[in-house]
Ligand code: NDP
């Protein structure tokens with residue numbers, strides 16, 4: 518009796534060109550294309566001549582808003598973006614898309630990406646963010662593309678969690694502090710494991726927080742800049758926030774997608790940190806954002822009673838609301854981008870004050886045009 522094989526043999530797609538030729542085709546597949554990073558990465562790859570395929574979740578409401586400008590262009594000047602319905606929880610669908618698209622590069626950006634929500638939807642977050650990564654990697658193997666398709670995994674500074682050392686770099690131990698962080702830890706290791714086990718070109722980008730005017734509205738930076746715009750236009754009275762003392766290393770998403778692409782262009786796969794090397798407290802983001810609309814903030818009280826007062830009007834424009842605190846917090850993130858700077862030639866271009874200003878100005882414009890629409 519023959520021994521049972523311990524690793525299932527994938528079926529190989531026929532007549533594939535050798536890996537070097539296959540890579541030159543420049544066909545990218547992005548999970549999470551409708552998200553903040555997905556939209557910037559799509560623009561970048563199209564500008565480099567890629568054919569870009571994206572996985573979009575079926576939703577009863579419109580979820581392709583961040584890609585709208587690319588669609589519109591498509592009517593005037595057809596481009597090379599193609600969307601496919603799919604989900605990281607659906608293995609058959611992933612295999613089907615990969616077999617159809619034959620991507621030379623896959624960027625796994627799809628995730629339930631909100632840390633606070635992951636405490637409420639822990640199993641779902643584990644399934645999509647953790648096992649979803651495994652499903653994609655296995656789908657590549659199932660199609661026999663493990664020597665052909667390069668794979669980028671959206672790993673995160675949330676892996677560092679409870680502070681072990683700063684600045685955090687590729688050698689700093691992980692200690693995740695949320696179901697999101699734990700799910701991403703699985704994804705980090707399975708990516709590394711498939712690289713070592715099957716010789717796949719698979720990289721982890723350990724990215725620190727990156728923001729933009731396209732940032733989801735429930736993440737703290739965008740929540741602040743939208744509120745600053747609305748408060749300054751008299752549309753909102755007060756901004757309610759959680760932990761004002763958390764420290765984050767905030768960069769611009771457009772800079773970070775450039776780093777993702779660079780990671781997949783190297784001779785050999787490696788993991789890289791992308792960060793700015795600076796950290797700022799949430800309260801500092803608040804102060805800088807209000808300063809863009811010429812409002813100076815004075816803080817009064819402390820803990821859950823803390824209030825941010827508009828110095829000129831004397832009104833409370835920021836209040837702490839305990840419901841935004843997390844069961845376990847990541848207090849301090851500060852990354853070292855030294856390896857990426859040295860080996861990828863990557864450097865962030867947008868600094869902290871410019872990031873805050875760009876986000877507030879974009880929200881002011883959006884909020885004003887909404888007023889005009891309603892008038
Ligand atoms: P977003 O939340 O803006 O986008 C997440 C994307 O994932 C959306 O396109 C979303 O679709 C999609 N998605 C969610 N669930 C599923 C699913 N079950 N199947 C397929 N797709 C799904 O995140 P960002 O663009 O900010 O981040 C991109 C990736 O990078 C994420 O994996 C995130 O965890 C990670 N990351 C982000 C950092 C940051 O600071 N932005 C830092 C480090 C890592 P839909 O639009 O339908 O919701």
Ligand code: GDR
Nearest residue numbers: 630632673674675725726735736737738758759760763841
């Ligand atoms: P984070 O981003 O958890 O770092 O994850 P988020 O903007 O949600 O929180 C940053 C810090 O701000 C504190 N905070 C608040 N956060 C939110 N969302 N809402 C509030 O009202 C609020 N008040 C204070 C938080 O406690 C936290 O300390 C992001 C996501 O993009 C992840 O997907 C990614 O992996 C990491 O960044 C790196």
